[in-house]
Amino acid sequence: MYTSTKHRVLSVTLLLLISGCSSHTGGGDNVAGLSTFVDGGGIQVGGASQIDGSDQDVSEILSEIASGSSVKVETVLEGDVDGSDAALARSERGRIAQIQGEPKKSLVEFKGAVDQIKEVEERAKVSASDVGSHAAALLVNDNVIPYELAGFERVLVYHFQAMNYLMEGNLEGAGVEVRRANAEQGRALKEHEEELADAEKEASEEGFKPSAFVASLDQELGDSKALAALVKNSFQNAYTFYMSAVVHELMNESNDAYIDYKKALEIAPDNGVIQRDVARLAKSLSMSDDIAKFSKRFPSAFAAASGRNKSKAEVIVLFEDGLVPEKTSLSFPIPIPIPKAPGLTAVSIPILKASVSPVQPLALRVQGADVGRTERICAIDALAVKDYEESAPAMITRQVLRAAIKGAASSLASEHGGAWAGLAVSMYNTLTENADLRSWRSLPQNAQVFRTEVAPGASIQLVHDGSGASGSLTLPKEGGKRVIVRATRVGARLLIQHVVV
Numbered sequence: 001m002y003t004s005t006k007h008r009v010l011s012v013t014l015l016l017l018i019s020g021c022s023s024h025t026g027g028g029d030n031v032a033g034l035s036t037f038v039d040g041g042g043i044q045v046g047g048a049s050q051i052d053g054s055d056q057d058v059s060e061i062l063s064e065i066a067s068g069s070s071v072k073v074e075t076v077l078e079g080d081v082d083g084s085d086a087a088l089a090r091s092e093r094g095r096i097a098q099i100q101g102e103p104k105k106s107l108v109e110f111k112g113a114v115d116q117i118k119e120v121e122e123r124a125k126v127s128a129s130d131v132g133s134h135a136a137a138l139l140v141n142d143n144v145i146p147y148e149l150a151g152f153e154r155v156l157v158y159h160f161q162a163m164n165y166l167m168e169g170n171l172e173g174a175g176v177e178v179r180r181a182n183a184e185q186g187r188a189l190k191e192h193e194e195e196l197a198d199a200e201k202e203a204s205e206e207g208f209k210p211s212a213f214v215a216s217l218d219q220e221l222g223d224s225k226a227l228a229a230l231v232k233n234s235f236q237n238a239y240t241f242y243m244s245a246v247v248h249e250l251m252n253e254s255n256d257a258y259i260d261y262k263k264a265l266e267i268a269p270d271n272g273v274i275q276r277d278v279a280r281l282a283k284s285l286s287m288s289d290d291i292a293k294f295s296k297r298f299p300s301a302f303a304a305a306s307g308r309n310k311s312k313a314e315v316i317v318l319f320e321d322g323l324v325p326e327k328t329s330l331s332f333p334i335p336i337p338i339p340k341a342p343g344l345t346a347v348s349i350p351i352l353k354a355s356v357s358p359v360q361p362l363a364l365r366v367q368g369a370d371v372g373r374t375e376r377i378c379a380i381d382a383l384a385v386k387d388y389e390e391s392a393p394a395m396i397t398r399q400v401l402r403a404a405i406k407g408a409a410s411s412l413a414s415e416h417g418g419a420w421a422g423l424a425v426s427m428y429n430t431l432t433e434n435a436d437l438r439s440w441r442s443l444p445q446n447a448q449v450f451r452t453e454v455a456p457g458a459s460i461q462l463v464h465d466g467s468g469a470s471g472s473l474t475l476p477k478e479g480g481k482r483v484i485v486r487a488t489r490v491g492a493r494l495l496i497q498h499v500v501v
Helices: 002-019 058-066 086-099 103-122 128-139 151-167 171-206 210-221 224-228 238-250 254-267 272-284 288-297 299-304 380-417 419-431
Strands: 036-038 313-321 328-335 344-351 362-366 369-373 375-379 446-454 459-464 470-474 482-490 493-500
Touching (some): 086 103, 086 151, 151 380, 151 493, 272 375, 313 362, 344 380, 375 380, 380 446
Parallel strands (some): 313 482
Antiparallel strands (some): 313 446, 482 493
């Protein structure tokens, strides 16, 4: 392994000189009505104090929004939107604009994120800039690698963009984006399998097994393992399939809607809302085989399933609750894998710790009486932890190779420059070993759904008992309408948009 590592040090250094790479320094069809936006107190967004987010990180901005302020979206992450982390920066801005009820701004930002995603996809897998940044990562840390959105994050980019089009009353645009989201779910799974194979191959060539390191990492994760177990993988989520099904229904594409409802049910079989939607459409479409199969699994849902009551308003609630956890850093020394240079070198890795938390639903009340409560359809924090687990082998491979290269660099410095040179390189190695803590911070912790029928013209109160956040909206007076409600909770503030179809 020493010979291979020494050659890597020399070749990587040459690549750095050639590439001059730098490190990351910044951490309406068929629509009868348009969306409105209110916060928990029913105040229009324009009435909130506005802040300049240019000198704040995303966590601080979210705290400001939770306290009742709004942020100038165009000032968020200004230094990153045109850099190597542009996809992440644009996604944060798109999500923040969406939370604040600014779909037009959010559309622009998510389009920028999509453009960056496509650029990465279309670029050759190994270009001069890619080699340079990955080479730099082996000598410095993973922060110099341009941030590529994880598979589940890319899916949510398309998902949220579809939501923007839906809130703008553009069903055709929403339909395009949900199809992209569903295609991305399949592509992400294939990409993960290829990345895992590459990591295992590279580790084997270097003579070590990342599985041994991953096993040790599992002990550090603790309760996070139980959270990750809530999802089969990070590439598919029932929330995206459910929203896709809703959009297809709004476009009178019942067969496509039924397919996506069934996909959502496969991922979240305990969700009663999905059960009832599958039962309703199975009966409507006369799916005799599915009726026979599903009615045995979900007898209550099938017994209650019936067609729409056109004299009432149908309310579909999409509730996004809380925020995903942040990554933290874990640093520890490991032996330098070089016989001639015994000693230790520093390794720093990101850790994503979270635990299973009770679901806090959103209650829907009419004249003070509960008409139902949302049910969790997707634990997005579980997707994030699962993605962390899935990417661990590739991350560990880079960490061990970097430790070997840094150890070799220290050894070479000592051989050719004396003890002081070796000490200087060792200090450089320690100072530059910083864990990559980048992630999409404004994502919700979980997503919940609910569907019911209410008398037209009724005033609905939405109350989150866990935090006290609340809001309200008034349904249209005409019967037979569908009202799509999107509610987002940040702290003790509930922000609501709705569109009438």
